[in-house]
Amino acid sequence: MTGSSIQVRSIGTIRTPYTESAPYQPLEEDEGEFRIVLEPEYVNGLEGLSRFRYMYVIYHVHRAQEIRSMIVSPPWAEGVEVGVFASRSPVRPNPLGISIVKIIKIEGREIHTSGLDVFDGTPLLDIKPYIKDLDVKSDANYGWIDDMDDKKHLTLHIKGIPHDHH
Amino acid sequence: MTGSSIQVRSIGTIRTPYTESAPYQPLEEDEGEFRIVLEPEYVNGLEGLSRFRYMYVIYHVHRAQEIRSMIVSPPWAEGVEVGVFASRSPVRPNPLGISIVKIIKIEGREIHTSGLDVFDGTPLLDIKPYIKDLDVKSDANYGWIDDMDDKKHLTLHIKGIPHDHH
Numbered sequence: 001m002t003g004s005s006i007q008v009r010s011i012g013t014i015r016t017p018y019t020e021s022a023p024y025q026p027l028e029e030d031e032g033e034f035r036i037v038l039e040p041e042y043v044n045g046l047e048g049l050s051r052f053r054y055m056y057v058i059y060h061v062h063r064a065q066e067i068r069s070m071i072v073s074p075p076w077a078e079g080v081e082v083g084v085f086a087s088r089s090p091v092r093p094n095p096l097g098i099s100i101v102k103i104i105k106i107e108g109r110e111i112h113t114s115g116l117d118v119f120d121g122t123p124l125l126d127i128k129p130y131i132k133d134l135d136v137k138s139d140a141n142y143g144w145i146d147d148m149d150d151k152k153h154l155t156l157h158i159k160g161i162p163h164d165h166h
Numbered sequence: 167m168t169g170s171s172i173q174v175r176s177i178g179t180i181r182t183p184y185t186e187s188a189p190y191q192p193l194e195e196d197e198g199e200f201r202i203v204l205e206p207e208y209v210n211g212l213e214g215l216s217r218f219r220y221m222y223v224i225y226h227v228h229r230a231q232e233i234r235s236m237i238v239s240p241p242w243a244e245g246v247e248v249g250v251f252a253s254r255s256p257v258r259p260n261p262l263g264i265s266i267v268k269i270i271k272i273e274g275r276e277i278h279t280s281g282l283d284v285f286d287g288t289p290l291l292d293i294k295p296y297i298k299d300l301d302v303k304s305d306a307n308y309g310w311i312d313d314m315d316d317k318k319h320l321t322l323h324i325k326g327i328p329h330d331h332h
Contacts, residue, residue: 044249048309058224086217087294128263128264141218143219158270
């Protein structure tokens with residue numbers, strides 16, 4: 001049986017240049033403006049956040065399709081099929097997304113960030129500081145991505161960095 | 167105004183030794199068993215996950231109090247007051263928790279993991295692979311934690327590692 005239902009609420013809105021398509025993952029090098037606009041009642045919660053270089057942004061992947069299979073084929077890894085929990089696919093049992101972004105500046109209830117791989121208007125659910133000792137796992141690996149022919153090339157796709165195909 | 171309400175559902179249960187108190191953050195060195203038990207309908211989503219060394223666990227902090235203030239005082243940082251979004255406090259506008267854990271082994275619908283800083287019975291919302299290139303930010307910092315007198319000592323508290331006070 002599926003467990004209990006939990007209600008969360010949008011606490012702000014993510015503004016990006018992506019209205020029709022979004023990259024697979026954040027592009028730090030991207031051009032355009034990326035902002036998080038918090039609902040006014042939460043603004044005091046930003047106190048101290050600007051001291052951090054990075055933060056986690058947790059959001060509702062509001063334009064994702066309903067999940068139909070537990071197996072997904074990441075668009076950048078042609079032909080590979082993996083379980084949804086071994087992927088960062090936006091189509092998941094719960095449409096929750098996580099991105100790590102650089103904090104550029106905070107003005108009032110707006111946080112200017114590095115590239116965020118979401119559609120304009122994405123509902124914000126939470127912000128947490130990315131803390132070096134807690135979140136950097138230097139011995140992390142690449143999982144099944146290591147099987148790919150050209151790992152480096154694929155890594156660019158994962159990161160969503162624009163590059164030539166030659 | 168507060169934005170729209172979003173419904174998510176529990177897709178499994180986190181089993182830990184913590185029934186009365188939980189550490190502030192995961193303890194890799196902790197003794198005891200840490201398991202994630204997925205609801206049977208999602209088991210195919212685990213395909214390929216065991217190739218990764220680490221994963222994100224996203225969960226409902228079901229025993230957290232209701233948030234009353236946007237300013238929090240982390241229990242390990244006596245007297246410091248920061249905004250909730252500059253903290254990893256379990257008491258937040260949306261009770262969503264994220265932990266990074268080591269994947270020890272996957273058997274059927276059970277994932278054995280390193281220490282997980284949550285109460286036994288915590289509802290699971292999502293699992294995502296921790297991918298080295300995407301999630302390791304080597305130039306991350308410590309934010310306001312750098313202001314503390316004895317950063318190293320406090321870092322132990324953040325990590326929840328048991329240690330002597332002398």
